[in-house]
Each structure stands twice: as structure tokens, then as C-alpha cells.
Amino acid sequence: METLQKLYLSILLLFFLFSCKTDKEKALEVLEFGKHYQGSSQSLNALTRAAELDSTNAEIYRELSIPYLKRGLPHLWKNDMDKAVAKNPEDWQGYRGYNYLWFYKDYKKAIADFNATDTLTPNFIDAPQGHSVDYWRGIAYLGLKNYKNSNVYFEKHITKETQDFGEDYVDVIAFLYNGISYFEAGNFEKALINFDKQLEYSRNLSADAKYYKALILKAQNNPSEALSLLNSAIEDFNLGYFNNRPYVETLRQIYMEDLETLKTELK
Secondary structure, rough: OHHHHHHHHHHHHHHHHOOOOOOHHHHHHHHHHHHOOOOOOHHHHHHHHHHHOOOOOOOHHHHHHHHHHHHHOOOHHHHHHHHHHHHHHHHHHHHHHHHHHHHHHHHHHHHHHHHHHHOOOOOOOOOOHOOOOOHHHHHHHHHOOHHHHHHEEEHHHHHHHHHOHHHHHHOOHHHHHHHHHHHHOOHHHHHHHHEEEEHHHOOOOOHHHHHHHHHHHOOOOHHHHHHHHHHHHHHHHOOOOOOOOOOOOOOOOOOOHHHHHHHHOOO
């Protein structure tokens, strides 16, 4: 009986404390609950309630959009994501561009959002999802097969990161994609420089870099060296050292079929 009384008093106290909060404070608490159970019906109900309590909070709408994003429901994702951007473009326009880039492969809309984000903060290089807008623009332009612009933005990103933190701080995928853009443009010399940089900073473990280097060696009529490198790429691939992303296929993702096809051609 005493235990039940204590439980009742605890619940009553929590209710009293919650009732004394402003709607904005309540919305933040409900938002945290919704984020914790992301994608569940409880989460969606909680986030809907949070939006009712504070319709000015952009993060609530961003959080509401995520389950639809991951389930491939663009019309529902966009409705909430656009609300988040309208309420706080500095925080969420670059993030929407990231969504366009990876989940919908809409490279033009992604670039538009990255450009707009850059314009919003002219004296600061934004970094949505942990990378600079220059890095993301480099990938988006590669997706559009605009290799010149892709290299421009990757070189800008790599130079800035190197100046600020050192070359070993640069994400190795920047070297990979920069190399692929040079490769596609026919500039094998600069492509090799970037592929070698990726291998240098990833302990010589990258199926992607070795695959593209093998393609260059093949084009240069050096099939035996290309085959040796390709065999090493296959070993890396089997160990899991290849470029990939959760939820979606990454840009220019390679598969074992690609490696085996090139191996047959080289033999």
C-alpha cells in the first residue's frame, strides 16, 4: 500500500511539474521522446503533439520527415522537410540538400540547397552532416557527370581541410571521388594522385581505388600489373573495404560483378 502511495505521489509530482512548463518547454520534452523512438507510431504521435505545442520549432518537422525519408515516401518527407527549412533554413537547408543527394539522387536540387546554404552564411563554410558544402557539391556534380565542377569543389574542400587540420584529416572518400572525376575526364595523372592519397590514408585498403587504378593500367596497355592490382582489390572487397552507405546505394558503388568482369577482360 505504501509503495502504491509513493508511486501515485511521484506521478502526481511529474504531472504538476509538466503542467507548470510553457508549451515550448513541453514541446522540447515531447520531441526528445519522439527522437528516442524514431519511426514508431508512438514517435509520430508524440512529434505531432510537439508540433501542436510549438509550431515554430523547425527540428520537430525535420524529425517528423525522417521515417518517410527512410521508407521511400518522398511526398510525405518533403512536406515536413520543407516546413523545417522554411522555419530555420540555416540549420536545415543543407540537410535537405543532403537528403536530395543520397536518398533521391536529385543532384540539381541538392546543389541548389547547398548553394543557398552557402549564401546564407557568406563568411562561414557550412558542414551539413559533417562535411563541407564543397564536399557535397563535389559529389553532386559527379552525379551530374559535370567532372570539371566536381573537381573544382573537391580541390577546394581538400585544400581547406589540409590548411586547417592537415592532409591526414581529409576524409578519404574526398580523394576517391576527386580521383573518379579526374578519371572520367581523362586526366589519369591527377586521378592516380588522388587514388594514391586514398590508399595512403586508408592503410592501403580500398577496393575502389585499386579498381580504378587497374582501369587506368588497362587503358595504358599494362594488363599484368592491372590484374595484380585487381586481385588485391578483390581481397579488399571481401574484407569489406569498399565505399558504401547505410540505407542507400552510394554514388559509383562497385560490386563484385564489376571486379570479376574487369578480371575476365584482363585475362
